[in-house]
Amino acid sequence: MSRLDSFIRRLEAQRLCLDWATARIANTPGVVLELGLGNGRTYDHLAxxxxxxxxxxxxxxxxxAHPGxxxxxxxxVLGELRETLPRFAAxxxxxxxxxxxxxxxxxAATAAQATWLGPEIAAAASPGCLVLSDQALADPRLAPLPLPDGVPAGRYFAYLRG
Ligand SMILES: C[S@@+](CC[C@H](N)C(=O)[O-])C[C@H]1O[C@@H](n2cnc3c(N)ncnc32)[C@H](O)[C@@H]1O
Structure with a gap:
């Protein structure tokens, strides 16, 4: 598979997950958090x-991100997530x-970040919150959910906050 094929597959899997997740929370009250605005692509899709x-x-x-x-x-919310996420949760x-x-x-840095991110995300999430992540997260409050059909294993991760 070419790098272009791999890139396209990654984005298709991401879009499948976002569409699945947004449909799933249709009747769940609360705000949505986008961690990693970057170019704003997934923020714009969520919106x-x-x-x-x-x-x-x-x-x-x-x-x-693009101004739009x-x-x-x-x-x-600008700053280091390790500081901004607990402040937001408060x-x-x-x-x-x-x-x-x-x-x-x-x-290596991405994997190291995922170790503290799981507990911080679990602390910020309300019970019943759907968590979608490009990295595996570990926290006893986060129960793994099966991903929608068509998303290769290990590409994305979904959890329900208990
Ligand atoms: C893969 S990019 C996000 C892409 C974006 N979701 C999109 O679709 O355009 C990851 C972003 O996460 C941000 N980021 C990574 N670790 C962070 C941290 N610890 N605190 C704040 N931002 C972080 C980076 O600055 C980068 O913009």
Whole structure:
């Protein structure tokens, strides 16, 4: 498989997961957290699927997204997630879904990040929250969910916050 094929497959799997997750939370009240705004591609997809009635809060170290894919100031959280996510969780908002898309080309750093990310995500998620992640997460409060058909094993990970 060429690198182009692999890239396209990764994005198709990501879109399948996002479409599945947004349909699944249709009747779950609460805000949605996008961890890793990046270029704003998945934020924009979530916004288009969820519609204007759903608050989406996007997190990143800095803004690198297309201006049309940046949330308003009150819904943009800039800084290191290890600090910003617990601070956000302390606000006590109901959180219906968390999408984490934080992987980088540095697989060791990405894996190290996933070890503290699981507990921080579990702490920020409300009971019943759907968690979707490009990295496997480990926390006893996060029960693994099967992914939609067509998503290769290990490509994406889904959990239900108990
Ligand atoms: C793969 S990119 C996100 C791509 C984006 N979801 C999209 O579709 O355009 C990962 C992003 O996560 C951010 N990120 C990774 N680790 C972070 C951390 N610990 N704190 C804040 N942002 C982080 C990076 O700055 C980068 O913009």
């Amino acid at each position: 288009s699927r969820l519609g204007p009635g759903r608050e989406i809060h996007a997190f990143d170290r800095q803004i690198a 894919c940046v949330p308003s100031a009150g819904r943009l 606000r006590g908002l109901a959180v219906a879904m968390i999408h984490a898309d934080l992987g980088s080309g540095d697989s």
